[in-house]
Amino acid sequence: MISIVLSERDFDYELQALASSFFPGQKVCVLEEGQGKEPGRERLRQVLEEASACIGVYLGIEHIAVSVLFKTDCQGHGREDMAGERSGHLNGEYWRQAEKEVTGGKDWHKHQDKTAHPYRTYYKNELKRLLFLMLREIPEEFLPEGIIKRIPDWGTMTGVRPTKIPMNELLQGKSVEQVRQSLKKWYCCKEEKQELCLEIALREAGLLRQVNFEEGYSLYIGIPFCPTTCLYCSFPSYPYDKFCHLADSYLKALKKELAFVAERCRGRRLTSIYIGGGTPTALEAGQLEELLCCVRRCFPEGEFCEFTVEAGRPDSITEEKLKVLASHRVGRISVNPQTMQQRTLDLIGRKHTVADTVRAFCMAREMGFSNINMDLIVGLPGETAMDFEDTLNQVRKLGPDSVTVHSLVIKRASRLRSVLEEGGNPLERESARERQMEQMLALSRQFASEEAYAPYYMYRQKNSAGHFGSSGQENIGYARKGKECLYNILIMEEMQTIMAAGAGASTKLYNPEKKIVSRVENVKSITDYISRIDEMLSRKEKMCFQT
Known part of the structure; x- marks a missing residue:
């Protein structure tokens, strides 16, 4: 089982789906730390007693953070890379943490209408991308026994309708190349999925132009x-x-x-x-x-x-x-x-x-x-x-x-x-x-x-x-x-x-x-x-x- 510990309960469905796509066959459950508190390493150690791996997520106003902790038989050392991501595998534990500043500065996700807030999509995409990039870099040899890792071809796109994203961007007037870069940068899609998505979205748009479907x-x-x-x-x-x-x-x-x-x-x-x-x-x-x-x-x-x-x-x-x-x-x-x-x-x-x-x-x-x-x-x-x-x-x-x-x-x-x-x-x-x-x-x-x-x-x-x-x-x-x-x-x-x-x-x-x-x-x-x-x-x- 993999546990996700959130500083507050939001984006739980999206993060749960993304973790499931990386670790197929694993049950993924979500816990809430409460009061907006960042789940630290010690807190994840407590949760790890009942799980094979733990993911901590901090939903801050001006920055977000993601960490992962699991037991491993491999021994090694800690490091900090150029992007400020910290990782290590010491004393039978694998630890990795990454942070990202987010723009805005407003406490938007506490608003009553937060699900319809225009800033939400940007925030969600930054959060999912941060988690994706971190999970992607975990060496498979450090994973606990019984857990396998797959890098999802569709990147962070866990929804059942992947063509909605390029379709909406095309309707907003973006060029095909701009949409392609969006699928690559923001959603981390593999090239073949980018092209499939674009091909279908372009064909759908052409067919819909032939009928007055809006009204x-x-x-x-x-x-x-x-x-x-x-x-x-x-x-x-x-x-x-x-x-x-x-x-x-x-x-x-x-x-x-x-x-x-x-x-x-x-x-x-x-x-x-x-x-x-x-x-x-x-x-x-x-x-x-x-x-x-x-x-x-x-x-x-x-x-x-x-x-x-x-x-x-x-x-x-x-x-x-x-x-x-x-x-x-x-x-x-x-x-x-x-x-x-x-x-x-x-x-x-x-x-x-x-x-x-x-x-x-x-x-x-x-x-x-x-x-x-x-x-x-x-x-x-x-x-x-x-x-x-x-x-x-x-x-x-x-x-x-x-x-x-x-x-x-x-x-x-x-x-x-x-x-x-x-x-x-x-x-x-x-x-x-x-x-x-x-x-x-x-x-x-x-x-x-x-x-x-x-x-x-x-x-x-x-x-x-x-x-x-x-x-x-x-x-x-x-x-x-x-x-x-x-x-x-x-x-x-x-x-x-x-x-x-x-x-x-x-x-x-x-x-x-x-x-x-x-x-x-x-x-x-x-x-x-x-x-x-x-x-x-x-x-x-x-x-x-x-x-």
Whole structure:
């Protein structure tokens, strides 16, 4: 365990995430020293009795300080370098400390509105950079047994939306070179991540200029039913065979919420609609028709420019359901195999075959769907880089219009976590998985380049299967020109309000003046959603539409 001792509780989430990215697999806890007191070496020694390593952080008005202390078997001497950083390894201890002056001089972080204070971003970046540079220089041979160090490719950028930073800087009028230098100096990103971030941000900006998204909104509709629950899944989903008796009541409540949203948003431009889940095509064809008729009635054609239905599981896609989608002019669908390896599909509980994927995709093409996405996952249990390369070659033959490559995320709520944690040395097991995933991601980049797919959106999640549960790998959407999904860009960059309907759906209200997003959550349980729909509409009315 690694303990972070703060002079006062602020920036704890950011510092905890950064420490976790350096020391994967380690639990990182945060303690508060209190009264703004700087945690000194003796205080860290006390904490070290219960931890493998300690990090002390002083949040001063005019200067900040970071120190690290841990036990080591190596012997050596102390030193002070040119920058005033002090370090040493004496008497079985490794000690390192660094300080930095910060501009301002005002006690800004004690203000009631400190989270919105313009000085906060500068202060936070200086603090994270100081910690990053110090942790980067710790010699691995001095680390306690059982702790390994990784220098994160993304530097200090621990958030799930790394392209937001270059996107905002580009919109502020900075040149590409200025943004590149910012990613290098302030955020300590490796060169390949700098270029990936910039490429996607530039492409996103170009696509967004083509639509009037600033004054509009988008709509997410959640269908929580699935044919079965996949081993790795942590989303709210209900096997349709077991919960089909609730489907009609769920649709009744959902239609009520859609009518409410349509009425309250009347007069605003609708940019895109995205129906996801779950698996929307787990519904019967008649139920799907009922839902789409409601959507068309509430949001007449011409009010939005993009309509996506995440059909998802190939075993849920039938000719009748595709006809329903086509009749309502759904422009973009997903057929998501996740893998084209049958033994993996059986292991993760997908309950469909590779042949089902090919059948569903070809049937959709024959019916005229000209924008089909396929989702793939790298890091599935038991798969090698050779398996993933074979999956890519099978997808290549089908020729989807876009491919989204996800790094496996092992959430606490998924059954896969317990499966992967069984047996073996965890460090060796995770190191091997990390190497495999890096090879797979390299193969996906090569595949995208060869097939004229360009990366157009990206996000990261906590607890990806590589990097010992850290956010080491990215999820990247690749698309051929003109086949990108606007909704994916808008939801990732948080530059527009996303109204959300359905169980477990989260509305994101964007404030363009403050450039912040607030959330309004729906209950996750289907039965609660059905019985409490009026309560949720009242809450939406109060939080979304009463100013």
